[in-house]
Amino acid sequence: MRKNIKITAAVAATSALALALTACGSSSDPAAKKDGGKPDTDAALVVGASPSPHADILNFVKDNLAQKAGLKLQVKEFTDYVLPNKATQDGQIDANYFQHVPYLDDFNKKNGTDVVPVVNVHLEPLGLYSKKHKALTELTSGSTVALPNDPTNEGRALHLLADNGVIVLKDGVGVAATLADVKDAKGLKFKELEAASVPRALTDVDAAVINGNYALEADLKPAKDALVLEKGENNPYANILAVKKGNENDPRIQKLAKLLNSPEVKKFIEDKYDGSVIPAFGAPTKG
Template identity: 75%
Template structure:
């Protein structure tokens, strides 16, 4: 999921939602969509809203290779924004979505009064520390400059990554919204704040840079091979998950899909296809 999200104006969202739901051509019956409005019919399709990649790719792998064996009729609807999947799930035109992480969902629910809940973690698109001037973490010394994304979510993630690798020290208890002012020991490093999408282009001008997984791929970087450090999947709050409207967690179709998304087959698919740029992050989402 890309993190530099720009929410559209309310009027635009309302118009887009009307078009998006019409385009889906799906039933508005909550029970049929699996949104908790009634007892779900296991034989009816489970419609899942997803970002095109890697989310829809992973779901389509499940649909084409695993779903039939579990008796799951799965449909995948692609969305290119980060508002409609949640509003469609809340309203019942889709039964679930797969595109977001917990910090984004928490903020969305708070701002929109929605009741979307995570079901199961699936993958992480890890931030990584990259450099064209040094070859290891040990080569990063006082006086050097590190570029970091300047938006709240990504900068916090970047600083946590640097702290986890002992390049800086953060205030005790600082969480995912850490800022440069929360650094208690820069260990002589200088920082350059840039828009997340532009950080890869700064690699030649700085000593190291923290880059989002999707932007690393666009810059022909291979996270598993080229990163000096990568976020860990275990316990990471930025794992992307399957989500539903509260009350739909016990829909048998949701349970089947959750099981398949955390299967050995999906793990191998993610590892083989994305080669470390997307990594499995299975398990129960953080509360």
């Protein structure tokens, strides 16, 4: 039986930032700084994003809404979950849109960065997928399940499995659950992988817990293909627009935040993703 829906995000590669920036998106540089390092609010706003659905949503705004709002918008695509925050912290891009608040909080703590959320935009489903099995009951002792290996998403993955009776976690385990918190694995084996690599391992394992954006990029349809999905109710993992602390009130950021929470974007998300991604507008949950 399939269930309802939620987001995503994970950890990633360490290739050179310059290569990541030039390999994807526009070749233009981020906004030049003026007035003692403050962003040039007349320059184009450069936003780093995962390809799908984040860059898709931003490109919809760019092509349909930005000009009328007086916003020049450029989109830089990243295929990992580390470089966008580093580029935002360093001022190489003006903002990013790829992550949820729990991931951002963990990243800031570990890297000494001060990137902050501006506005919620959408939820993506973290789901359990299989090319070999059609039901959870077919996962038996000896089956191998791939998991994203970053702290926030591995915890989410383990809770998804526990909530659906696949494993048992120790009492009182919070969102940052690890394999050490598994009380009863019911004979399952686990393979921890970088989130972006999990879909490629799907044919090599019995099942895999995959972040929503990476599922979409792998031509999976979360609402139809997942054995189970996270529930959307009271879910803290909305994907956010984020900036370096102090840039929240940049007029360009405020324009983009308003556009990302607009009725037009809501309709675009609902029409394009058919329940596999859902709007989750509003103020971010405090980490």
